[in-house]
Amino acid sequence: MSRRHEQIADDLRRAISEGRHPVGSSLPSEAELAAAHGASRGTVRQAIAALQAEGLIGSRQGARRVVLSATPSQSFTELRSFAQWARAGGRTAGGQVVTSSWDTAHGDEAALLQIEPGARVLRVLRVRTLDGTPVLLERTAYAEWIAPAVRELPDDCESVTQALYDSRGLVFANGEHHIDAVAAGTADAEHLRLRRGAPLLRVRRTTTTAEGRPVETSDDRYSPGSVVFTVRNSTQTNPLTRTSPE
Structure with a gap:
């Protein structure tokens, strides 16, 4: 709970x-x-x-x-799952695993997950829906230590974050997000029901436990108009930083 x-x-x-x-x-x-x-x-x-x-x-x-506002937005000052964000806006979240298999970590993934290049990761491709409409394609690599718990989850698990908390007491405590725009590739277009080349909002994220142990790293691609990331600055708090594109 x-x-x-x-x-x-x-x-x-x-x-x-x-x-x-x-x-x-x-x-x-x-x-x-x-x-x-x-x-x-x-x-x-x-x-x-x-x-x-x-x-x-x-x-x-x-x-x-x-x-001050009635607009549901994704906050960068707390870590909330896709399902939590959807519920907060009165929406129904869903999910379906497309593929799930063991693989070896790429160089960048290994660095983010703090493992050796070539170490095993569980690679999961998952489509997320809002009110039954596909809006998000997640390409996630899970660290080997948590992968068995992820594999036990049903393919249509609504919230992996909540399920891992319920089954393992795992709390996704820290996250780093890099946001940019990309064109939909063939797989993106097929699973999100878009034309190839359509603009997508990409969020590359890595999450860790409270102790800093990496859990997952993911490439998340949102369909146009499905989500808005809102930045609200004040004199009390301004948690975002701006970086140059890679």
Whole structure:
């Protein structure tokens, strides 16, 4: 099960996106939210901090927190799975493994996974859907230490992140993301039902445990119009950095 503050944050995101807490309105107080969710004020405060870091809500000292935006976006200040992001926006996430096989790590993958070149990895090609429509093609290489647990999962597992937490207690704690645009290749076009050469948003990501042990590295390709990565800067937080293309 997800950590309690994450569940509360998801509930609040959904309430905001559905208009139950309209833009410009004030959220209930911490005490009211704690009573409504049967949680401690500290847990509620963690949930609120996540929404504030995303720019969905703001606050003034001594005043209730105000809803600033109803746009569901992928935050770079916390690590959320595709399924968690979909649920927060009131969408239904799905997934289907296309291929899964053992392979040897390429040089760049080996460096990211902190293993020797040629070491074994589990290579998985997975199509992800939103409300039944394919929107994301994941090409993931899993480190050998976690690969057996991944292979035990059903091919249509909705959330690998959640399933590995439930079965192994594994927490994807840290992530690095590199975002650019690419043209759809033959496999991309086939699985995402697009024409070859269509523009795709690519996110190359590597995730690790809280101790820094690499779990996976992936090349994720989103179909046009399926997701928006929103950057909200403030004087309190600006977690992104800008780098030159490779």
